[in-house]
Amino acid sequence: MSRIDRRTFLALPALAPALAGLRLQAAAARPNILLIYADDLGYGDLSCYGATGVRTPNLDRLAATGLRFTDAHSTAATCTPARYSLLTGEYAFRRKEARILPGDAPLLIEPGRETLPALLRKAGYRTGVVGKWHLGLGRGAVDWNGEIRPGPLEVGFDESFIMPATGDRVPCVYVDGHRVAGLDPADPIRVSYQAPIGSEPTGAKNPELLKMHPSHGHDMAIVNGVSRIGYMTGGKSALWVDEDMADVFTRRAVRFIESSQASPFFLYFATHDIHVPRLPHDRFAGASTMGPRGRAIAQLDWCVGELLRTLDRLHLAGNTLVLFSSDNGPVVDDGYMDEAVEKLGAHRPAGPLRGGKYSNFEAGTCIPLIANWPGRVKRGVSDALVSQVDFLRSLTSLAGLKPGAAAAPDSVDVLPALLGNSKRGREEVVEQGSTLSLRQGRWKYIEPGKGERLNKNVNIETGIDPEPQLYDVTADRGETRNLAAAMPERVRAMKAALDQIRAGSRPPR
Numbered sequence: 488m489s490r491i492d493r494r495t496f497l498a499l500p501a502l503a504p505a506l507a508g509l510r511l512q513a514a515a516a517r518p519n520i521l522l523i524y525a526d527d528l529g530y531g532d533l534s535c536y537g538a539t540g541v542r543t544p545n546l547d548r549l550a551a552t553g554l555r556f557t558d559a560h561s562t563a564a565t566c567t568p569a570r571y572s573l574l575t576g577e578y579a580f581r582r583k584e585a586r587i588l589p590g591d592a593p594l595l596i597e598p599g600r601e602t603l604p605a606l607l608r609k610a611g612y613r614t615g616v617v618g619k620w621h622l623g624l625g626r627g628a629v630d631w632n633g634e635i636r637p638g639p640l641e642v643g644f645d646e647s648f649i650m651p652a653t654g655d656r657v658p659c660v661y662v663d664g665h666r667v668a669g670l671d672p673a674d675p676i677r678v679s680y681q682a683p684i685g686s687e688p689t690g691a692k693n694p695e696l697l698k699m700h701p702s703h704g705h706d707m708a709i710v711n712g713v714s715r716i717g718y719m720t721g722g723k724s725a726l727w728v729d730e731d732m733a734d735v736f737t738r739r740a741v742r743f744i745e746s747s748q749a750s751p752f753f754l755y756f757a758t759h760d761i762h763v764p765r766l767p768h769d770r771f772a773g774a775s776t777m778g779p780r781g782r783a784i785a786q787l788d789w790c791v792g793e794l795l796r797t798l799d800r801l802h803l804a805g806n807t808l809v810l811f812s813s814d815n816g817p818v819v820d821d822g823y824m825d826e827a828v829e830k831l832g833a834h835r836p837a838g839p840l841r842g843g844k845y846s847n848f849e850a851g852t853c854i855p856l857i858a859n860w861p862g863r864v865k866r867g868v869s870d871a872l873v874s875q876v877d878f879l880r881s882l883t884s885l886a887g888l889k890p891g892a893a894a895a896p897d898s899v900d901v902l903p904a905l906l907g908n909s910k911r912g913r914e915e916v917v918e919q920g921s922t923l924s925l926r927q928g929r930w931k932y933i934e935p936g937k938g939e940r941l942n943k944n945v946n947i948e949t950g951i952d953p954e955p956q957l958y959d960v961t962a963d964r965g966e967t968r969n970l971a972a973a974m975p976e977r978v979r980a981m982k983a984a985l986d987q988i989r990a991g992s993r994p995p996r
């Protein structure tokens with residue numbers, strides 16, 4: 488051993504504290520990530536985005552001390568495709584199965600895939616999902632009475648406590664890890680999306696048993712006085728109580744945070760609010776002038792407050808990036824007579840945007856996005872164009888990973904924009920409504936399609952038109968003037984770009 492080597496060797500123990508310090512610094516550079524994902528919350532549904540009829544003080548504070556985005560998008564105007572993209576960094580239109588799934592659909596994400604949670608886990612994060620899943624479970628013909636797998640635990644989550652699909656779809660039970668929570672084996676669950684099971688009452692046959700009536704669809708199995716989509720029997724001890732759901736999820740999320748202090752954590756907290764059926768807890772009775780839809784927004788805000796208070800109590804707030812967003816735009820009547828239409832008043836769920844859930848217009852995918860990390864996310868408002876498909880590359884970049892090109896094919900690292908260090912997000916992004924649209928900066932091209940212009944059930948403009956549409960969403964946020972005929976060159980160029988993206992021959996930018 489040379490003299491130099493020898494000295495270094497002898498000095499190694501003395502270096503240990505410095506090395507430990509470096510490790511600590513690395514840990515401090517990798518914050519906890521709390522991703523709060525609301526359901527069907529529109530661009531105009533929070534008071535910090537202009538809501539009237541309900542106040543959202545916790546989210547308003549999060550926005551006031553963080554960064555509020557005005558041009559952030561989910562990838563699709565419905566839940567399953569939006570969530571698929573969020574977790575995989577791949578546009579959902581690439582997967583024909585990625586459409587609103589029934590509660591007994593197989594898992595949509597291949598186990599072993601480099602998902603957002605799987606990558607963060609690789610980077611040393613403890614990962615958890617609490618809340619709405621809606622990405623399928625098992626491999627088809629799920630046995631709800633046995634081990635339910637693959638599921639969240641097979642695609643990157645260390646802990647999972649979920650509702651399988653939606654609040655309005657059977658089975659109306661929580662799945663904790665691989666099993667239905669609270670199930671009595673003597674009362675097995677059976678689920679069918681085809682035909683009634685036995686002689687159980689249904690919403691269609693027994694409206695007298697309902698405390699909330701459907702306006703369209705939703706007339707099958709009755710659980711907790713509400714008829715749902717799909718049929719189920721059994722599992723009485725495991726059935727959820729809609730009014731308690733926000734409390735159940737929040738308690739579980741708080742427990743996850745409390746038990747994840749040894750390493751950085753990633754918590755994907757996907758609320759049921761404000762999806763139908765809207766049955767918030769009684770304590771929100773006076774919280775809104777808008778009936779259950781407004782009260783569900785108040786309840787959502789309360790959940791956020793509880794999680795933020797938990798971070799404060801555990802002294803984690805300074806080292807936690809909180810992201811708040813929604814999976815798709817707003818809908819007022821989504822299938823239940825819950826006074827949402829009658830009591831809407833002056834409130835505009837989509838703010839200045841046209842359309843809503845299911846729509847090609849901007850309200851379909853342009854949703855609230857708030858980023859907050861004290862001292863690290865700049866305060867203010869950002870007009871950067873960002874998409875949730877970018878969370879994968881942006882958050883793994885924050886964690887010090889750079890996934891290969893095969894993973895997350897449509898994701899762009901927009902971390903500087905998410906932290907407020909850059910005003911620029913993406914150059915272009917696809918939005919999936921009934922047909923596909925392409926945004927390039929201020930321009931929005933909606934490809935032609937066939938179908939009704941109005942979705943009469945939900946009273947939302949679909950944005951479908953047999954002719955191409957082109958809008959300047961900076962000058963004309965409400966998409967009122969179709970410039971396609973006046974600007975055929977731009978239409979041609981944007982159509983060509985969209986075709987390349989669809990074919991996978993155009994790198995995300």
Ligand code: NG6
Binds near residue numbers: 566762815822
């Ligand atoms: C629709 C449901 C709607 C809602 C939606 C999924 C009917 C008539 N409508 O099919 O109520 O459940 O699916 O919403 O059944 S999402 O936010 O999960 O995409």
Ligand code: CA
Binds near residue numbers: 526527565762814815
């Ligand atoms: Ca949704």
